[in-house]
Amino acid sequence: MSANNGVIEKYLRTEKLPHIWCPGCGNGIVLNSLIRAIDNAGMEQEKTVVISGIGCSGRASGYLKFNAFQPVHGRVLAYATGIKLYKPELNVICIMGDGDCASIGGNHLIHAARRNIGVTAVVLNNNNYGMTGGQYSPTTPENAMTRTSPFGHIEPPFDICKLAETSGATYVARSHTYKPRILTKYFQKALAHNGFALVEAMCDCPTLYGRLNKRGTGKEMLIKQKERAVQLEKAKEMSTEELEDKFVVGEFVNKVKPEYTEQYDRIIEQVQMEGF
Amino acid sequence: MSDYLELRLSGSGGQGMMLAGTFLAEAAGIYEDKHIVLCKSYGPEARGGACRSEVIISSEPIVYPEVQEPDLVLAMTQEACDKYYEDLKSGGIMIIDPEHVRDIPDINGKVYEIPLTQIARDTVGNEITANVVALGALTAIVDWISPEALKSAILDRTPKGTEELNEKAFNYGYNYTMEKYMQSNSPVV
Amino acid sequence: MDKGRVAVITGNDAIAKGAIAAGMRFFAGYPITPASEISHYCAENLPKYGGKFIQMEDEIGSMAAIIGASMAGAKSMTSTSGPGFSLMQENLGFAIMAEVPCVVVDVMRFGPSQGVATVPAQADVMQARWGTHGDHPSITLALSTVKEAYELTIRAFNLAEKYRTPVILLSDATLSQMSEKIELPDPGTLEIIDRKIATVDPEQFQPYEDDGSGICPFAPYGSGYIWYTTGIVHDETGFPATSDPDKLAIQIDRLYDKINHNLEDIVQVEEYLTEDAEVILVAYGSVARAALATADTARREGIKVGVVKPVTIWPFPEQAIKKVREKAKTILVCEMNHGQLYWKVREVVEGKAQIAFLGQYNGKLIKPEKILAAIKEVTVGVC
Numbered sequence: 001m002s003a004n005n006g007v008i009e010k011y012l013r014t015e016k017l018p019h020i021w022c023p024g025c026g027n028g029i030v031l032n033s034l035i036r037a038i039d040n041a042g043m044e045q046e047k048t049v050v051i052s053g054i055g056c057s058g059r060a061s062g063y064l065k066f067n068a069f070q071p072v073h074g075r076v077l078a079y080a081t082g083i084k085l086y087k088p089e090l091n092v093i094c095i096m097g098d099g100d101c102a103s104i105g106g107n108h109l110i111h112a113a114r115r116n117i118g119v120t121a122v123v124l125n126n127n128n129y130g131m132t133g134g135q136y137s138p139t140t141p142e143n144a145m146t147r148t149s150p151f152g153h154i155e156p157p158f159d160i161c162k163l164a165e166t167s168g169a170t171y172v173a174r175s176h177t178y179k180p181r182i183l184t185k186y187f188q189k190a191l192a193h194n195g196f197a198l199v200e201a202m203c204d205c206p207t208l209y210g211r212l213n214k215r216g217t218g219k220e221m222l223i224k225q226k227e228r229a230v231q232l233e234k235a236k237e238m239s240t241e242e243l244e245d246k247f248v249v250g251e252f253v254n255k256v257k258p259e260y261t262e263q264y265d266r267i268i269e270q271v272q273m274e275g276f
Numbered sequence: 277m278s279d280y281l282e283l284r285l286s287g288s289g290g291q292g293m294m295l296a297g298t299f300l301a302e303a304a305g306i307y308e309d310k311h312i313v314l315c316k317s318y319g320p321e322a323r324g325g326a327c328r329s330e331v332i333i334s335s336e337p338i339v340y341p342e343v344q345e346p347d348l349v350l351a352m353t354q355e356a357c358d359k360y361y362e363d364l365k366s367g368g369i370m371i372i373d374p375e376h377v378r379d380i381p382d383i384n385g386k387v388y389e390i391p392l393t394q395i396a397r398d399t400v401g402n403e404i405t406a407n408v409v410a411l412g413a414l415t416a417i418v419d420w421i422s423p424e425a426l427k428s429a430i431l432d433r434t435p436k437g438t439e440e441l442n443e444k445a446f447n448y449g450y451n452y453t454m455e456k457y458m459q460s461n462s463p464v465v
Numbered sequence: 466m467d468k469g470r471v472a473v474i475t476g477n478d479a480i481a482k483g484a485i486a487a488g489m490r491f492f493a494g495y496p497i498t499p500a501s502e503i504s505h506y507c508a509e510n511l512p513k514y515g516g517k518f519i520q521m522e523d524e525i526g527s528m529a530a531i532i533g534a535s536m537a538g539a540k541s542m543t544s545t546s547g548p549g550f551s552l553m554q555e556n557l558g559f560a561i562m563a564e565v566p567c568v569v570v571d572v573m574r575f576g577p578s579q580g581v582a583t584v585p586a587q588a589d590v591m592q593a594r595w596g597t598h599g600d601h602p603s604i605t606l607a608l609s610t611v612k613e614a615y616e617l618t619i620r621a622f623n624l625a626e627k628y629r630t631p632v633i634l635l636s637d638a639t640l641s642q643m644s645e646k647i648e649l650p651d652p653g654t655l656e657i658i659d660r661k662i663a664t665v666d667p668e669q670f671q672p673y674e675d676d677g678s679g680i681c682p683f684a685p686y687g688s689g690y691i692w693y694t695t696g697i698v699h700d701e702t703g704f705p706a707t708s709d710p711d712k713l714a715i716q717i718d719r720l721y722d723k724i725n726h727n728l729e730d731i732v733q734v735e736e737y738l739t740e741d742a743e744v745i746l747v748a749y750g751s752v753a754r755a756a757l758a759t760a761d762t763a764r765r766e767g768i769k770v771g772v773v774k775p776v777t778i779w780p781f782p783e784q785a786i787k788k789v790r791e792k793a794k795t796i797l798v799c800e801m802n803h804g805q806l807y808w809k810v811r812e813v814v815e816g817k818a819q820i821a822f823l824g825q826y827n828g829k830l831i832k833p834e835k836i837l838a839a840i841k842e843v844t845v846g847v848c
Contacts, residue, residue: 046667049536049686067691069695071529071696072529075526079533081529081530082532086491086534086537087687107522111522272513272515
């Protein structure tokens with residue numbers, strides 16, 4: 001066993017490595033943080049289902065030694081809802097990109113959050129669609145260059161954490177790939193949370209978004225992340241102008257509310273007690 | 277006595293024509309062990325001015341499921357009467373409520389004028405029971421369905437505490453019709 | 466007759482009751498006319514059996530949720546009508562590709578787009594066959610009576626479980642709202658098939674390894690196995706096989722073969738007075754009832770009419786048509802659409818009999834008298 005305490009061999013399908021992600025891509029860092037969190041949480045692999053969407057981040061489930069699958073684009077949370085509701089004893093982890101989660105799957109995101117169903121949503125936000133060649137996503141900032149906004153992007157972006165919070169998620173946090181240990185901490189809290197939990201991991205796409213916006217190499221982008229990240233408390237004192245090209249990190253929501261499948265199980269109990 | 281009967285119960289929304297169809301279908305199907313098909317107005321039609329439920333009753337399995345030429349049409353309003361009488365079978369029966377149907381169509385058949393709403397309101401004491409009064413009248417005319425079977429089907433579904441009211445409504449409808457039309461005749465269908 | 470088991474129920478309720486009798490314990494749906502009553506029944510009754518109901522945010526989510534639940538071991542179902550069926554197609558393809566059993570009820574309405582919600586049609590016959598993209602087989606059953614709605618829903622689950630595939634039930638607005646009397650069978654007498662469950666050592670398990678039967682054993686989530694799958698064409702390991710042309714073809718063939726090698730078990734067709742018939746009516750669903758009634762009246766008039774009623778419209782009962790095409794002079798296909806199954810019948814008849822089509826697409830059930838008139842019209846001069 002190597003210095004990774006065996007987590008690589010235990011949780012990754014090493015025969016599928018090396019992964020397909022580009023040099024400098026943040027996805028590998030997020031996956032690393034996630035398996036460490038899973039290991040810390042002591043989750044049983046055969047009782048855990050990982051579902052990932054379509055796109056670069058969607059490849060994650062194939063590297064993981066869990067019950068895992070990759071369904072059609074954008075529907076991860078709806079598949080997860082079926083699994084979790086039928087068998088609440090399973091741990092269900094959803095890995096999505098920003099497009100998968102907030103564009104094609106946006107409807108499922110807000111409703112899964114609203115129901116407060118106990119699944120863990122991991123969002124890898126690299127501000128564009130990488131797999132398909134660098135098109136704008138719902139988190140692409142205004143004025144940014146992408147293959148489908150060649151004259152500068154004119155749409156305002158979604159703040160995925162705010163979207164989840166407003167929709168009813170009961171655990172919401174954001175960090176970035178320069179801080180893998182913080183990501184692990186948030187993932188671990190999300191996995192232990194009883195309700196809908198979402199962790200957004202800001203990660204870079206140097207190959208497309210970075211190149212199209214002259215952000216430098218993967219390494220340069222990663223270092224820049226540290227400068228762009230603003231702690232929640234500090235952000236409150238900053239103006240909109242000061243927050244330009246920054247992102248806010250921290251735990252936005254952590255509260256207790258009835259979890260959906262537990263509520264449904266109470267209905268079953270009540271109906272069966274009354275007899276029929 | 278026919279072994280295949282098509283019945284249409286029509287009125288306006290809220291007069292209980294859908295429920296009356298269910299009573300009739302369950303009486304014939306479950307209590308009389310006949311084959312039945314029940315179709316009801318659905319969607320916008322059910323919410324419109326005139327709606328209907330249709331019941332086919334047969335001693336043999338029913339192949340084609342829709343009413344084609346009804347043997348009997350009950351019309352509780354003028355609008356329902358105008359909309360639903362035309363395909364009545366030659367020699368068929370219409371039951372109308374004269375309080376609401378003033379303009380009686382010229383049909384090749386027999387018209388029974390029974391003050392269903394008035395009986396429900398004045399004698400039974402609740403206008404909402406007019407559909408049950410109508411079913412009482414119907415069993416007086418159609419001997420295929422026994423009053424006992426229909427009464428049982430109605431009581432199976434009526435909310436607790438309203439059994440007496442419904443039974444009263446049924447009996448008044450039945451008795452009125454027997455007295456007015458059936459004294460010297462046996463039932464006609 | 467056991468009065469306690471006799472019920473006057475609608476086609477929609479019969480589907481829901483049949484599903485629960487078959488062991489369905491997970492339902493996800495989205496409100497739509499004329500299918501909503503199936504949801505109502507499941508919402509009220511599934512908790513009694515420990516089952517789960519959820520109204521999803523749309524039909525896309527409904528289809529995804531029932532597939533997810535089935536992967537966790539549930540017999541699952543959704544119900545919808547044309548617009549919702551369109552939205553389900555992509556996920557339906559995933560269920561076919563990943564071989565996840567489930568049942569999809571499409572209570573057909575009239576016309577494309579919103580069409581008319583409350584009137585019957587048979588407009589989704591080809592969508593049930595080819596609605597999702599890519600080469601794939603389809604098992605689709607058409608319902609014509611309340612009794613069939615109950616019995617064929619049970620059969621749909623049995624076929625889904627046995628062949629690890631989605632099964633589509635086509636009903637229509639007439640049957641959905643119509644009540645008939647049925648005698649519900651004693652649950653103990655029903656033949657219920659459950660999917661073949663993996664029993665090998667988890668270390669040896671390959672999710673798509675053919676055990677010789679053509680159908681791979683299933684490992685529900687939480688049963689001690691760890692496996693991967695994807696909607697990407699995969700090999701026996703469940704992982705994409707996109708770089709190996711031979712493996713790609715093998716997997717697509719396997720999807721077809723598990724259906725095509727079992728046609729005797731799957732295909733269901735009813736024949737009525739076909740032996741000496743000169744005119745064969747081909748009709749399914751509610752229209753089959755008009756066709757059966759027509760056969761009787763036509764024979765009273767001296768015209769020898771018989772009926773072939775496909776119950777599984779997909780796979781199409783080709784043998785039944787091949788049999789009648791030898792003797793009958795005319796084959797008249799009756800549908801409530803602009804001509805859908807007609808093309809399949811025509812293909813199978815191969816010009817060996819006169820073929821004609823009666824299509825009605827006005828939101829009304831075809832009347833027997835109209836079919837009789839069509840018979841008289843098309844048989845003029847045919848000998």
